[in-house]
Amino acid sequence: MESVAEIEQRMQSARRSFDEVKAEIARVIVGHEDLIEDIFIALVCGGHCLLEGVPGLGKTLLVRSLGEILSLSFSRIQFTPDLMPADITGTNMLTDDPSGRKVFEFQRGPIFAHIVLADEINRATPKTQSALLEAMQEQNVTVGGKLHRLEHPFMVLATQNPIEMEGTYPLPEAQVDRFFFKLVLEFPTHAELSRIAELTTASPPGALREIIDGPAILQMRQWIRDVPLAEVVKDYAVRIVLSTHPQKQQGNSAAMAQKFVLYGSSPRGLQSLILAAKARALFAGRPNVAFDDIRAMLLPSLRHRLILNLEADAEGMGAERILQEIVAQVPEITANSL
Amino acid sequence: MSEAPEILRQKFLQLFGWEKRKRRQEILTTLVCYSLLSALLLLPVYFLLPESFLRWFIPLPIFFTLAPFLFVGRRWRRGDSARALVHLDKALHSDERAITAWELMETKATRPAALLVLNQAAERLKTVDPKALFSRSRRWQDYALIPLLLVWGGLLWFDVDSWLSPDIQTPAQQGLAQKLREFSRELQEKAGSEGLRQSLQVGRELEKAAQKSIESKIADEQFKSELSGMSSKVEALGKPVGNEPSFATAESRQSLKDLKAELEAAQELLNLPDGAKGARDVGQPSLDRLATLPQLKRQLDQQGQANRSLSQSELKSVLDAMDKQVTGELDRRTLLDAQQFLEQLAKQGQAEKAETNARIAGRGEQDFPGDGEKAKSNSNRPGSEPGTKEEAFQPAPQLPAGAATHLKGMIGEGNSSGVALKAKPSAGKTEVSQEEVIATYRRQAEQELNTERVPEALKETIRRYFLSLETKQEQK
Numbered sequence: 089m090e091s092v093a094e095i096e097q098r099m100q101s102a103r104r105s106f107d108e109v110k111a112e113i114a115r116v117i118v119g120h121e122d123l124i125e126d127i128f129i130a131l132v133c134g135g136h137c138l139l140e141g142v143p144g145l146g147k148t149l150l151v152r153s154l155g156e157i158l159s160l161s162f163s164r165i166q167f168t169p170d171l172m173p174a175d176i177t178g179t180n181m182l183t184d185d186p187s188g189r190k191v192f193e194f195q196r197g198p199i200f201a202h203i204v205l206a207d208e209i210n211r212a213t214p215k216t217q218s219a220l221l222e223a224m225q226e227q228n229v230t231v232g233g234k235l236h237r238l239e240h241p242f243m244v245l246a247t248q249n250p251i252e253m254e255g256t257y258p259l260p261e262a263q264v265d266r267f268f269f270k271l272v273l274e275f276p277t278h279a280e281l282s283r284i285a286e287l288t289t290a291s292p293p294g295a296l297r298e299i300i301d302g303p304a305i306l307q308m309r310q311w312i313r314d315v316p317l318a319e320v321v322k323d324y325a326v327r328i329v330l331s332t333h334p335q336k337q338q339g340n341s342a343a344m345a346q347k348f349v350l351y352g353s354s355p356r357g358l359q360s361l362i363l364a365a366k367a368r369a370l371f372a373g374r375p376n377v378a379f380d381d382i383r384a385m386l387l388p389s390l391r392h393r394l395i396l397n398l399e400a401d402a403e404g405m406g407a408e409r410i411l412q413e414i415v416a417q418v419p420e421i422t423a424n425s426l
Numbered sequence: 427m428s429e430a431p432e433i434l435r436q437k438f439l440q441l442f443g444w445e446k447r448k449r450r451q452e453i454l455t456t457l458v459c460y461s462l463l464s465a466l467l468l469l470p471v472y473f474l475l476p477e478s479f480l481r482w483f484i485p486l487p488i489f490f491t492l493a494p495f496l497f498v499g500r501r502w503r504r505g506d507s508a509r510a511l512v513h514l515d516k517a518l519h520s521d522e523r524a525i526t527a528w529e530l531m532e533t534k535a536t537r538p539a540a541l542l543v544l545n546q547a548a549e550r551l552k553t554v555d556p557k558a559l560f561s562r563s564r565r566w567q568d569y570a571l572i573p574l575l576l577v578w579g580g581l582l583w584f585d586v587d588s589w590l591s592p593d594i595q596t597p598a599q600q601g602l603a604q605k606l607r608e609f610s611r612e613l614q615e616k617a618g619s620e621g622l623r624q625s626l627q628v629g630r631e632l633e634k635a636a637q638k639s640i641e642s643k644i645a646d647e648q649f650k651s652e653l654s655g656m657s658s659k660v661e662a663l664g665k666p667v668g669n670e671p672s673f674a675t676a677e678s679r680q681s682l683k684d685l686k687a688e689l690e691a692a693q694e695l696l697n698l699p700d701g702a703k704g705a706r707d708v709g710q711p712s713l714d715r716l717a718t719l720p721q722l723k724r725q726l727d728q729q730g731q732a733n734r735s736l737s738q739s740e741l742k743s744v745l746d747a748m749d750k751q752v753t754g755e756l757d758r759r760t761l762l763d764a765q766q767f768l769e770q771l772a773k774q775g776q777a778e779k780a781e782t783n784a785r786i787a788g789r790g791e792q793d794f795p796g797d798g799e800k801a802k803s804n805s806n807r808p809g810s811e812p813g814t815k816e817e818a819f820q821p822a823p824q825l826p827a828g829a830a831t832h833l834k835g836m837i838g839e840g841n842s843s844g845v846a847l848k849a850k851p852s853a854g855k856t857e858v859s860q861e862e863v864i865a866t867y868r869r870q871a872e873q874e875l876n877t878e879r880v881p882e883a884l885k886e887t888i889r890r891y892f893l894s895l896e897t898k899q900e901q902k
Contacts, residue, residue: 376523
């Protein structure tokens with residue numbers, strides 16, 4: 089059994105690794121510190137991320153750099169309307185065995201990597217998109233009646249362009265819900281743009297250093313689950329998730345949900361919220377989850393799980409703003425918290 | 427073994443103890459405030475209390491009624507402990523370590539991760555003093571408590587509740603009872619000095635009724651009905667007893683008073699040793715002396731007794747009967763005055779005039795012709811037009827030379843208390859002895875001395891003066 093000192097040591101180790109990853113990525117990626125933190129949190133939590141941003145913001149570079157730093161395999165799939173599921177998962181090929189007999193051999197698709205970049209995922213047909221479904225949730229693929237396990241850690245980073253919607257197939261709610269986080273890439277600031285120009289037009293930086301490997305990430309995944317969570321903090325997260333539901337009465341916050349939300353967050357939203365909060369606490373060097381962790385992980389965890397109604401569209405209300413309003417109205421502790 | 431759990435337990439106990447204490451004080455302050463507020467709101471219904479002093483205890487039952495609800499409703503719960511710890515974490519910026527540690531201690535968690543939380547929480551709480559960290563915060567109840575207490579106490583001290591009560595007499599209504607009491611005292615004084623027994627009795631009863639009304643704060647309508655009842659009772663007492671009209675009914679009040687004084691003088695005269703020489707017949711000198719008393723002589727003339735030869739006992743019985751009739755008539759008229767006063771007092775807005783009229787009738791002592799006959803008429807009630815005042819003094823009657831001069835002195839300022847009779851002195855020796863005159867004066871002086879019109883300080887001086895007159899006469 090571990091001692092308290094060992095727990096302290098591993099907590100420091102996790103924090104140090106986290107800081108080093110951020111610092112190493114910062115060598116090639118300008119800005120997006122929060123985005124990098126969130127992707128790393130999602131990775132160690134075993135989740136997948138949906139990245140939303142206009143082209144050219146460095147999404148692919150970010151994901152590739154992460155793969156290099158973490159010493160993990162990386163693959164990229166460009167989603168197009170004619171992309172087939174087998175193009176993702178792989179297929180059985182007819183080949184000759186050493187004895188000359190014709191046999192089917194499974195050729196692994198690009199999904200078989202630790203980090204998969206599904207670029208412009210909304211350009212593929214739902215059929216192809218759904219091929220990702222099993223892989224993301226079960227972390228295995230079934231081809232020709234045979235189950236093929238994916239290597240751990242496994243993470244899908246899907247991107248989509250929020251502007252160019254023509255000829256796209258919006259992701260179904262069930263698939264969106266399987267993403268641990270939805271992260272939004274903001275356009276760089278003046279200083280960041282200037283730095284990007286400087287970095288990309290000069291000699292390329294040296295090769296990225298490997299910080300941690302797959303087994304270390306899997307170890308961290310276990311540590312995260314050991315982080316204690318107070319009942320009142322958990323109750324706070326639960327009340328926030330309930331407040332996103334128009335059918336559930338949660339004081340003043342219910343008004344916002346009733347007005348603009350069609351369907352609130354699923355239980356997966358609560359799971360990702362609490363798990364992400366635990367990871368954030370661990371990487372902050374804290375042995376327990378705080379209210380601030382819940383609030384910090386709220387938008388990445390829940391923004392893609394709210395289905396808004398037409399009134400929200402008409403008034404230009406986004407999920408982010410609704411969540412911010414809700415969290416401002418939900419008290420940290422109530423009389424029924426315990 | 428780590429000391430963290432023990433440190434945390436002590437700190438948590440300190441924190442909860444302090445917060446519970448603050449809660450109890452808050453509840454007490456709130457209770458007192460609500461009790462005082464309720465007591466203030468209930469001011470208009472304080473009159474319902476059986477005893478006046480009980481209003482000072484009104485907040486107590488409210489306090490004890492609300493106390494169980496507040497103390498039970500706001501009792502310390504587990505959620506309150508959690509809230510206190512969350513506030514502690516906020517104050518210490520400890521990122522919910524305290525609340526997490528508390529929950530872990532409750533579940534007796536022994537995982538290393540849990541112990542790490544306990545250690546870190548204990549490290550942060552070790553030097554924390556909950557009393558210093560969470561000092562009492564002032565609420566509106568704390569600020570309102572003393573002012574509310576002062577306002578409530580002040581209102582009660584100045585009997586504001588009696589003003590707010592709808593059933594309690596207004597100052598004007600209270601004036602009715604006070605006027606009645608004042609009148610009844612004057613009535614008793616007057617009746618006592620004139621020997622009017624029924625009036626004295628009525629005066630006492632009226633004073634009792636007025637005093638009761640003032641003390642028990644009887645409602646206006648009820649008091650008016652009481653006044654009406656008293657008026658009827660007094661009216662019944664004031665009715666003539668016999669069917670045969672008395673000679674006294676035709677006389678004015680002042681005439682009756684003079685007659686009564688003369689009757690007293692005559693009875694004293696008859697009781698003198700020289701007047702009782704003849705056991706059977708009254709001597710001529712005595713009769714002559716009686717003839718000097720004008721009102722008595724007039725009455726004796728009217729009754730045909732003047733020229734008769736009467737024995738002393740017969741004369742005495744005549745005088746006694748006359749005295750009884752005069753006293754009865756005066757008593758009856760006084761009662762009628764009182765009855766009129768009560769009637770008019772019962773009528774709101776006319777009380778003042780009624781009082782004025784009653785006083786004019788009772789104490790003004792200005793004679794009006796036919797006063798006796800008008801006792802029941804409207805002449806004594808306030809008229810719609812200003813009346814005319816008759817001459818205060820009647821023309822002095824022409825008395826024979828040597829007739830005794832019967833004067834009532836004027837004492838102090840104010841109206842004369844009697845009729846001043848002026849007689850032209852005639853030459854020769856007076857037929858009334860000096861002793862009689864001095865005795866009469868002394869008696870009248872004694873009567874006046876018994877009234878309040880003579881200052882207390884001068885009473886003894888006046889008494890000594892009359893005694894000195896007597897002494898001088900004896901020396902001669």
